[in-house]
Amino acid sequence: MKFLDCTLRDGGYYNAWDFSPELINDYLAAMQAAGVDIIELGLRSLKNSGFNGACAYTTDEFINSLPLPEGMTIGVMVNGSELVGDVPQQEALQLLFPRAASHSPVDLVRIACHVHEFKQALPAATWLKERGYSVGFNLMQVADRTEEEVKALAREAVNYPLDALYFADSMGSMNPEQVATTIQWFRSEWKGPMGIHTHDNMSLALSNTLRALDEGVTWVDATVTGMGRGPGNARTEELAIEVAERRGQPANLVPLMALLRKHFKPMQVHYGWGTNPYYYLAGKYGIHPTYIQEMLSDSRYSEEDVLAVIEHLRVEGGKKFSLNTLDAARHFYRGEPKGQWSPKTRFAGREVLLLGTGPGVARHRAALERYIREHKPLVLALNTQSAIDAELIDLRVACHPVRLLADCEAHTRLPQPLITPYSMLPTDVRDSLADKEVLDFGLNVQAESFAFEATHCTLPTSLVVGYALAVATSGQAARILMAGFDGYGADDPRSGEMRQLFEHYQAAEGALPLTAITPTRYGLHSESVYAL
Template sequence: MSTPILLDCTLRDGGYYNSWDFPVDLINDYLEAMAALPVGYVELGLRSLKNKGFKGGCAYTTDQFIRTLSVPESLKLGVMVNASELVSGEGSLSSRLESLFVPADGSPVSLVRIACHVHEFEPALEASVWLKDRGYQVGFNLMQVADREADEIRRLSRLASSYPLDVLYFADSMGSMNPADTRRLVALFRENWTGAMGIHTHDNMGNALANTMAALEEGVTWLDATVTGMGRGPGNTRTEYLALALSGDGSREFNITPLLSVIRNYFDPLKSEHQWGSNPYYFLAGQYGIHPTYIQEMLSDQRYSEEDILAAIEHLKVEGGKRFSFTNLEAARHFFRGELTGRWRPEASLKGREVLVLGSGPGVERHKDIIELYIKTFKPFVLALNAQRGVSDALIDARAACHPVRLLADCDAHRSLPQPLITPYSMLPEDVRQSLEGKEILDFGLKVSSDTFEFNASSAQLPNSLVVAYVLAIATSGGACRISLAGFDGFSADDPRNAEMEKLLELYLQHPEHLPLRSVTPTRYRVPTISIYGLVS
């Protein structure tokens, strides 16, 4: 077996968490630690033509930037280019390459890797000729090939054989592979590709190191890893683990102490902040072939509850999530399918009445006694959100819930609660409807349409799927005279959930059919507020 080449790409792959903005002190200490390991190449970052929004030095990794660093002589340096930047945009492929690279003898970079989706591979291959002519080593990383048919793998490897690549990588982009899958892919590539091969793994299902070692056993010699696994989504094979695994036969001497120091001083604090590493959400994404960036984005956004993330995964499993898109991510929050439909008309119960909405904030429990007195005195239609129980059940007329995963989680509670449940029953997944079997249901339809409030007799179109938007629509469609809110305390000003709610309430109050809206307990939201204590004499 040829001696494996360990390529550390922490600053490139890990940059997805911190916009490639690594302090120079961290980079220099990291490079010293790499030199003490059996690391042959360090991929310092991306090299990119795009400049939109702030990104740090490792997003561009220019020769000028590299020369500000203290690079040990023993390390060879690489950068990665996304094929999408080479095969599209203004000018020819060669002109774009000329914007990125000088001849290798005038650059500190010796290796250029090009990351390609399958459809980009053939048009990008010509870049290997241009780069080789200028003295660079060239690698191509094929992404998302784990689920490709055997004939397509053979075709791709045959194409690669016609170009001067130094190494052909395949990436387990979705983290869905196991060692058997790895061995199968290597065998398929080997039918036509006889050059060096490399593997880049993701750790969604905890198989990153096992897949790397399986590839090594099959003759793959270029092995990617990152310090503590820092990388997009759940991260990658850990450099510290792979280095130890490669030293198992005692043939390689190295000093891991500098790396452990760098981990303690820099990467452990970064991991505490950004929380990379596998978890059940990434595991599910790996199972269903969903791009890990969907999970990464949801975990970093406080608007997404556990129920939201699971519901989005269910949506992406059906609709497809192999390629990340912010548009698809937003759509995945809104999981109702089929035609807008509903059977219950709230007008029969709400016409001309005040609707008191009980939220889940601490204001309900804190002011419980006066809220109950208010209900007994003024007889509003009392509508509670989900299964929360801050006020006596005898005083609640109905409950509203519309989140499928939340409904599944609360199904036992809802069946035991005495009030009817208002929900978009006809539009819910079959398993959710089955979970509510035997419950009195008031079926009010819901469709999500950006920046839209539309009120119909038995359904509504709303800007999002928040249960608050749903109850605003129920009250408005039912012709209530007023909506009073209790227990809508709100979140801190810098919490994105607060901004989302503010936008929702503002959009509602701008609608010509909106009802008078007020909060009767303390709230951070910008809505008219009065004291419930001043209403009950």
């Protein structure tokens, strides 16, 4: 059995491979004490775009500067795409590994490649073996491959001197039975050592790894606290216990537990790896975990946004990560911006009172209700806001497909007509609103843009407050009073997004005067509902 820890390689997707010297030194000592056989210290790469730390390149000079544990196998990983790209393979290998293994601290080179790169990348194994390196190949995204495809890959591998043939559950979508079946397919053609690299989308990384060991796999990967791309991997601290039990040899976990407390738990709080319901859905639908990782680290994505993108990728396919695909998926509306209803019929010349979802509405309810009864503004409520008497609300506005789906029952019970981009919504959302009186006002999302047309608008974001402002503006209202826009804490990233939205709106041609009449942190012009 070969127990391999790849924290400094896989975990680097969170911190740009920029691990502190103190962490690395503590890590090396902990790995030796825990019974780890191989440490993969990072990537070795020719790419140099943006800042990445030392573990993104893991040069011989860097490795030689470390207090390497005696007897530990030292590994690095190369992305197969760098061996099948513009640079000829042997030239790339010579640049990556200028010294033979006898003059390098590196013992093991693993090459990670997609199925379509495998055949072309395999000759690298011969070149590396001739220079004295051990070689492993990690096949990614095999979970959805057929039996014949897996066997064909194994037949290709037979022709090359691999020390281990790995497969990775890249999407975290496999269960133990699928792992066992995949191993059996490989084994029908490949008789050499096999390895597995699991992801924890569905909290099955450890179970899948142990099942693989039961099925005869002898190389297993893990990372400290599971730190790795997306939800992460099987956790070294748990696998170390299982490996020690199978070997009948106790492992010293004290340095590893100290490493967690001192370095990795604080990093996990900061970067947020680990499984959650979003990663679970991504695993279930075979969606690349980087989509989730990117959205969770971007304050623009609300809970509704993340779920909507997952649903889009489930239908359209999301096995290969692309920022362009992610950006397109965030635009949830179908077809050209259009609508069937003009807000001028209800808004022209009216004072509009826009009710947000902040606590200011409930706190100042009596004053707001008194103002509405005396001055009769057109009252427009966001989503299902119900902190004041329902009879005083004229219209509701909602635009996010996931939020609409979640609130459809509430909307059908509420008496007010609903303004929404109805004709542009997904079919299931339209069906959920079939019994509701809707006013169809179209929506186009375009960065840093506001535009107000007769039956549709352009917004920089799908936030419902931006849509509500555009409805009133297209409707040629006189002015907008705002209640319940209290704002978030100073450190909450949503505060910045809302401030930016209001700034873009107020700078847009045709924008209406905005006045907050309950407390707000957004820097809006403010007056008191009590003075009104």
